[in-house]
Amino acid sequence: MRLRLPSSHRPLGMAVAGAAVSLTMMLPLVYVAGYGLGAGGKVWGRLWGNWIPQLMVNTLGLALVTAGVTFLLGVSLAVLITRFDFFGKRVWSWLLATPLGIPPYIMAYAYTEMFLPGGWAPQAASWLAGHEADVPMIYGRFPAVVWVLSLATYPYVYLLVRASLLNYNAAFDEAARIQGAGLWRRFLGITLPLQRPAIMAGLFLVVLYVFSDFGAVSMMRFPTFTRAIYLELVGRSDRASASALALVLIALSWLLFMQERRARSRSRFYQTGGTYRKLRPRRCGAAGTVAIWSYLTLVFTASFGLVVAFLVHRSVDGIRLEGWPADLWGYAFNSLFAAGSAATVSLFLIVPVAYLATRYREWWYQAYLWASYAGYVLPGPIIGMGVLFIAIHLFAPIYGTVAVVVLAYLIRFLPQGLQAQESAFHQIKPNLEEAARTCGVSFHTALLRVVLPLAKTGIFTGWVLVFVSSMKELPATLLLRPLGFDTLAVRIWMETSEEFYSLAAPAALVLIAVTVPLFAALFSRNLRESAG
């Protein structure tokens, strides 16, 4: 729905603000592209010769296999939760989303340590075998990386498919049944294909995540693009090579992003029907309930339970040996402060961009929106690098301050808040604003008194998403933090890379203690809305 206003009524201040925001969002991309394209044939030749093919295979292979695993996990969980009725279903439906609150690098850290000599895995193996048994370490192992990333990202697929299944029109299923289709044929031939938009959207998020992940692959020492970029930049101080590699990764992400947008625009009205009825879930007997519970418990334990148990165990050990880590609260405060500032500032930056793009059809307002989504295809190390260049060249006064970190968070995570606000504004009919104006109220008053109050859920969601993502952010923070400004994420990274683990586990626990409840609040609100 769009608002059509005469040109003389266009909100000029808002247009200027939107232009400024979208330009800033584009800056890192411009800088990185500039350095990358200017890298020259020698650098590109070297990279193509020994780096890029290997990285391409690693990154794409990882993305593809992880997408496959998350597809199986996410769809199976969503189907169990929506199509069956069993004891404890409501609790499970949000428990299964909790892994989103755990940064994958914490999962990677927990699993790598479990498999170190003397860790939980060798102990369990010895206990099972009855004698001293050896378990290989999982550094650099492809299946282990897939395992961790799949467990960290399956909730994307699960949540989207779950929502889509809840809106599924039972008439499709009934029509197939009258044609004589059996359970499996109905599921594979009707239900699943109709969830394709949700499945694709979920898998898109998963693949994009795998492209951009730095922490988990680095901790597991598996070379992908992000890790290579970081090593070029920090290890060799080679800006040109880092930018060139970044450019390749951006191109990959951008292709994916375009595909997703296209698929989405084609399938927007997939399930609209005149008469709509919900599918009634099938009641489960005792055996069914036990079977479902075992599967759900397995997934939950692997993705959340085991990791948290391990962190608690480690923290208790560490505290018993070395006492309470006193500087922990300082790091926690740094995390909260940087993430809170980014999330709060983002709200003010997003409103003009989201509002203009949803209300006016002019191409330049749409361009603002597209430009502001730049952060989506820019993985953390690249944002870090881009903001580093900007800070050095354009905003010298903020170089070496927390503001640089906040700017990086903003550029990287603004798209998440933007998406939340965009959909909220889309749901508000523009004729409400027109009604306000015929009541004799100006544009700004209509915005403050009608649009923003109605969009408050979307705005809140956007805040939480930006906040939580910023809390978890690692690579850009590593590159940009001022001296002495360590966040929880940075601390976890430092402790693990120096193989000096005592603070990693408590820091990870504190981080999770902030992110998981926030995510849970968001999900339970969304779950309630989609269920009701």
Add this chain to the structure above:
Amino acid sequence: MMDTILEIRTLCKRFEPGQWVIDNLSLTVSRGSLVCVLGPSGCGKTTLLRLICGFETPDRGEVVKEGEVISRPGYVVPPECRRIGMVFQDYALFPHLTVAENVGFGFGASKLTGLLPWRRLLSNRGWPFSRAAARHGESGLKPDDLRERLAQLFELTGLAGLERRYPHEISGGQQQRVALARALAHRPHLVLLDEPFSNLDANLRRRIRDEVRIVLDRSRTTSILVTHDQEEAMNIADRIAVMNEGRLEQVGPPEEILHRPASRFVAGFVGQSSFIPGHISGESVDTELGRHPLQKPAIGAGWTAVEVLVRPNYLQHCDNGHGTITHVADVAYQGTQTLYTLVLPSGTRIQAALPGYLTLSPGDSVSVRFRPPEIICYPAQKK
């Protein structure tokens, strides 16, 4: 002479090059009257309303209110400064505000904004949003005056007792009245109603229509109502403006539109109508239903082949066999009379309202006579 409140002069609007949504449209609305813009869907009615209240800029022409130009190409007084109220097709009630807050919206602070320290900015009185207030004069009401005005509005629209409800908690008819009360709240010079009854079911529609008319009369508000429903237009309007493809075909009181349609489109769109071919010779017209004198010879000057308007009640059953023999093709019972679709010998189909006691069935033949109060004909459309 009635004084004019709104004047639309040769207004043109297009969204795509070459496609005029509003095409050279002129209309005057006199104070206190209710003008109904009637036309099929997609004829530009809603665009016309949006041009009047300032949500669109005209490409040509101008809109003049109380002698002041409020819209012309390149210059548009903002909607909030026009003192034009509007009732939207789907009411557009603010879902997060109560009925009272909805109606009082234009007067300033609501429950939410009242708590905020920058409340002064949000009320219409405060800088920098005072443009509207400056024009309105009475927007910045004192709390007591505001309460009184709201009570008056609730009384007028019969909403008393519903003040604290939210829009989703009241019925469709009540929502309609809230929308009307909100549009009337700041004493607009003109109220626009965009298909205001289309969301109501048929029984409710008639009742609400009468209520709205009463409210508009009692508040002595000038209004423009847009609809595609001719019955609605006939019932509620002082004057009807029939619109087709962005142009006004005819403007006049309902009975004139019905009995002296100015164009073939109006004749076909308003009332039940069929047409039969005719041929003008001298001062009369020859048709399959006989030769009929023209009351006003001038209208036929230069025309030879014409189409003659046949209303169902222009036809009479004729039992002495002197009429034209036709065959019944279809029957629709309508109580005291029955609407027959008759086939003339040439194959032309016409509709006739004949007495209910005839009990004809499809296939029967019946003799009818054409007895119009006045012959109305239009040049035949070229095939």
